[in-house]
Each structure stands twice: as structure tokens, then as C-alpha cells.
Amino acid sequence: MSPARTGGGDHATWLPWDPDEVARAALACAGVARLVATPAPVRPHPAPAAAAEVATYLPGRRVEGVRVRPDGIAVQVECHFGERLAGLAERVREAVLAAAPGCPRVDVLIGDLVPGPDGSS
């Protein structure tokens, strides 16, 4: 609706950690397929009662799968099949903490499993 960004609406001023940095760090982890706002829908038509999205809402766009709150960060990922998930989650947590220094808490939500990059499933 608005033609351009409003002047001064820079999300760095109100978010303690940059959601784009967090998204980049989480995606770079081995075993992470993608970040998702909502878990893959199991499709009987009216959509199942969904939990709130994990997303960061920014002017003109959203960062899916990353929720930044003052008390911590949550990331929701889809993982490749075939690995112990606790280890993977720990790896994601480490990466997010490196991208968000000083963050007291990182919740990793594993939304779904997808076939691995090598096609194993």
C-alpha cells in the first residue's frame, strides 16, 4: 500500500538481534533444509488448528522460522532425515548463539523431516 519504506523504520532499532543473521546462521548448519514459519500442514481442508507462526514481522516482509524476542530466540527448521535430532538441534543452537551474541535462550523447533540431500529417506 505504501509506496516505499517509511523513513527511519529500521528494525535494528527495536530488535535485540538481527533475524536475518540468525536465519543465515541456522540455514548454514548441516542437516537443516529450510526455515519454516508453520509446520508442514497435514491437509484435511479446514487447516488444522495451527500454533502461532514462528516468524519475525518486518516492514514489507517477514523472516520465516525466526522469532526474536527480548528473552530469547526461537527458530523453526525442517531437517534432513537420518540424523539424531538432539545433536542437530545443538548444532543449530550453537550457530544461532554465535550470530546473536548475548542471547540467553535459543529454542529450536523441528517442524518436519524431509529426505536428505543424498536422496535417502
Added chain:
Amino acid sequence: MTTTTGGGSAAGSTGTRTSRQTAGGTWSADSATSAGGGGTAVAERHGATDLLTSRGRTSISDAVVRKIAGVAAREVDGVHTLGTGGGRAINSMKARIPGASSSVARGVAVEVGERQAAVDLDVVCDYGVSIVDLSQSIRGNVVSSVEGMTGLEVTEVNIAVDDVYIGEDGEEESRRVE
């Protein structure tokens, strides 16, 4: 700063208003209700006092702040529109009248003093969004936009989530096209 959810339209947002803490004491409360320490004291920011100079005063009207706050709130992803149900209906009619005033400021109420401003918003959010996170982003974007563009210090942004937009509603869909 508060976020209220639910149908209470005018009462929560614009009707009664608690007294607001003002650093300069430049404007007063407009209702009898008073809450101790209503607003979080905001640290003095650069720009907040640039409006009052020794060589004159810059005053900014309500309409300016309403429009800036309205655009800033709308541009946040997850905000479907602004305004209460009644206001949206009236506005959809007004939108058909050529030359009628813009609807950017719909759903926005402000109080503007010489140095500070407070904003009340009626928001309709998209289904599925986390209202906690959305209101944090709306507040952040409104504060940084208003402060960046006007130099006023925003003491509070009260967000009333008035409705949730659920797709397949033909009537809502037609309203969206304005």
C-alpha cells in the same frame, strides 16, 4: 505500553485514557482516570528536544503523526489493515467518494504535545501471526518512524487487536481493495 486483544472497540483505545507521564509536562491527561507511572519513562533521545529551539518552535499537527503512524503500522507484514469494524465499514463507503480524505490514518489516534506523542492503534492482523511478536514489530516500526520523521519522542504505542483476518471472506476481500 499495552496490547489489548478483543472486540472492545472504543473503550480500550480512544475512550478513556490514563494520564501519561511526560518529561516536559507539556501536555496533560484528557480524562479523569490516572494510573501511577502509566508510561515507561523513555530515555531522552537525540532529536526529542530539537523541536523547541531558542529561536522558535516547530509544531507538528496530529494529522501528521496519525499518517506516519498509520503507514508505519500498515507496512509491517502480518498487519492486514487498521481500524475497527464500524470505522472500516464507514471508510469503505467514504473511499468511493471522490476527493474524500485519505484512509491512511484510519484506526490511528494520537496525542501530540510539543515534544512527545502517544499513539493508539486499532489493528486487524492476519490469521496465524503471533500477536505478541507482531505488536513488538508494530511498536518498533511506529516508534522509529515517528521519531525519525518528526523528532517527537513517542512515549507509548497502545495496540488494540480488533480482529483477525481470515482469507475466504468475500466481503473482507472487497474491502481490502481500496
